Amino acid sequence: MNLRLHVFFGQFVWLIAALNGKTLQGVPGYGRNLVIKALPAIEDYQSNVYEVFMEPYLYDLSRPAYTFSGDRSQKQIDLAAAPRSLPGLQAIAYLKADEDSGVTGELVFTQIVPNGPVTIEGNITGLVAGLHGLHVHQSGAIQDNCKDIGPHFIAYYGRHGGPRDHIRHVGDLGNVKADEGTLAVKIVDHLISLAGPRSIVGRSVAITKGEDDYGRAGTEDSALTGSSGPAVACGIIGYMN
Structure with missing residues (x-):
């Protein structure tokens, strides 16, 4: 029902614009596409997952295409070849020390294309x-x-x-x-995003006291947190634009 209403509303707006002799360029959302991404099935664990969402307003896809390195299907963008004024979305997190850890920092998250990889840079x-x-x-x-930030962002x-594992939070x-x-x-x-179902915006990022074992130890703690210990600093992730 909701899909039918959206289709009807889109046709209604187009009809009004056409009758007034105007183009749709001024209609909010015009030119924004639905983004569909398939996450492959994992045998004996989960079936295929499909994500569908609309490109956020802040993406500027009218600029020249970016240089892809390696296998294009992996969407590995050559950031060195991208212009300094990047389109897309950016978010930032200011890390604050937990109790007396003394750890602070700043992390910037950049996503150039919808559902593409996210670059994390900072100090x-x-x-x-x-x-x-x-x-x-x-x-x-x-x-x-950092005691109330909850478990790792799981989504699916x-x-x-580990960050390159097929099964991970x-x-x-x-x-x-x-x-x-x-x-x-x-x-x-390549898994986190700044928009859509896997968006990390509004959540928190934390750095832990110890090393993450990527769930390899076979213990309950390892399967949940990688036995990396408590957070020594954390910060809320919010949009920059």
Whole structure:
């Protein structure tokens, strides 16, 4: 019923514009396409998943196409060849220390094409040298600390994994490696999104005290969090534009 109403409304708007001798260029949403993406089935785990949503207003697809490297089906965009003023969507998270951890930072999320990969760039300071897990969590509740941000953002997959695993939480972004001083972060992930069913906007991103084992340890904690320990810093993800 809802689909029929949308179709009827679109035809009604077109008819009014045509009768008035006007084009549809001024109609909000004109030129925005429905984006459909299929996530393949995983044997003995889940069937095919199909996502359908409309391109957000902030995407500018009228600019020249971007350079793709490698297999085009993987949508690996060559960011070095992209213009400095990027179209698409951007979000930002300001990491705040949990209690007395002293860890702070800033992460910027950029998605150039709808349902394409998301680039995460930024800086984190105050981390102990070594590997630390980076995850997106279900909730954006960080009023006082990182205790109420909930589990990892799951969406479709119910088991913890690494960023390149076929089965993983959407929010599983792997590990970052800290040395002395400021850690420069640059990650490209193909599962998180800034719009649609896998959108991370409004949720929180957190960095953990220990290393993420990607669920390989075979314990209950490993299957849920990668045994990476409590969060030492977290921040709400919000749109920049």
